[in-house]
Amino acid sequence: MLERIKESFKESIQTKIDASEALPEALEKASMMMVSCLLNGNKILTCGNGGSAGDAQHFSSELLNRFETERPSLPAIALTTDSSTLTSIANDYSYDEVFSKQVRALGQPGDILLAISTSGNSNNVIKAMEAALGRDMTIVALTGKDGGAMAGFLSESDVEVRVPSTRTARIQEVHLLAIHCMCDSIDRTLFPQDETQ
Numbered sequence: 054m055l056e057r058i059k060e061s062f063k064e065s066i067q068t069k070i071d072a073s074e075a076l077p078e079a080l081e082k083a084s085m086m087m088v089s090c091l092l093n094g095n096k097i098l099t100c101g102n103g104g105s106a107g108d109a110q111h112f113s114s115e116l117l118n119r120f121e122t123e124r125p126s127l128p129a130i131a132l133t134t135d136s137s138t139l140t141s142i143a144n145d146y147s148y149d150e151v152f153s154k155q156v157r158a159l160g161q162p163g164d165i166l167l168a169i170s171t172s173g174n175s176n177n178v179i180k181a182m183e184a185a186l187g188r189d190m191t192i193v194a195l196t197g198k199d200g201g202a203m204a205g206f207l208s209e210s211d212v213e214v215r216v217p218s219t220r221t222a223r224i225q226e227v228h229l230l231a232i233h234c235m236c237d238s239i240d241r242t243l244f245p246q247d248e249t250q
C-alpha cells in the first residue's frame with residue numbers, strides 16, 4: 054500500500070504540473086469576471102455534488118469570511134448547505150432541481166454561478182446552469198475529463214476551467230487550487246496590498 058500512496062502523490066503532482074500549463078488564462082478570466090461581478094454589487098452562487106459540494110462551500114466561505122488577508126466580507130452563497138431546502142425540493146420535485154430552483158429564487162442579472170463538476174455531467178449542476186442563463190447570470194464552470202454536457206452550455210461570456218485529467222480525485226485536487234487562485238486574484242485586485250506580502 055505504501056507504493057500506491059506514493060503513486061497517488063506523484064499522480065497528483067503531475068496533474069498539477071499539467072494544469073499549470075493549461076489553466077492560468079482561464080483562471081485569470083474567471084477571476085476578473087468575479088471582480089467585475091462583485092464591483093457591480095452582484096454576488097456569486099456556488100454548487101456541486103459530493104467533494105464538489107465541499108469545494109462550493111469552501112469558495113463561498115472564503116468570500117464571506119476571508120481568504121488570506123483582512124478585508125471586508127464579499128457576497129457568495131453555496132446552494133449545497135440548506136438540508137431542508139435540498140430535501141424538500143428533492144422530495145417534492147427531483148434531485149435534479151435542488152440547485153436550479155434556488156438559482157431561480159436567488160439569482161439576479163449580473164450574478165455569477167460557480168458550477169463545479171469533475172465529470173461535467175451532473176444533471177442538477179447542468180440545470181442550475183440553465184436556470185442561471187435564464188436569470189441573465191454568467192457562469193464559471195470548474196470541470197474535468199472532456200467537460201461533459203456542461204461544456205455545451207457555455208458561451209463567450211462564460212468560462213470553463215477544465216482540469217486535464219480523467220480521474221475524479223485528481224481533478225478535485227486541482228479544483229481546490231483553482232479556488233484558492235481565484236480567491237487570491239479577487240483579493241489582490243479588489244484590495245491591493247504591497248507585493249511583499
Ligand SMILES: O=C(CO)[C@@H](O)[C@H](O)[C@H](O)[C@H](O)COP(=O)(O)O
Nearest residue numbers: 102103104105170171172175221222
Ligand atoms: O469526492 C468524490 C470522489 O473523490 C465523490 O464524492 C464525488 O464528488 C461524487 O461521486 C460526485 O457525485 C461526482 O459528481 P461530479 O464531480 O461528476 O459532478
Ligand SMILES: [Zn+2]
Nearest residue numbers: 104221222225
Ligand atoms: Zn473526493
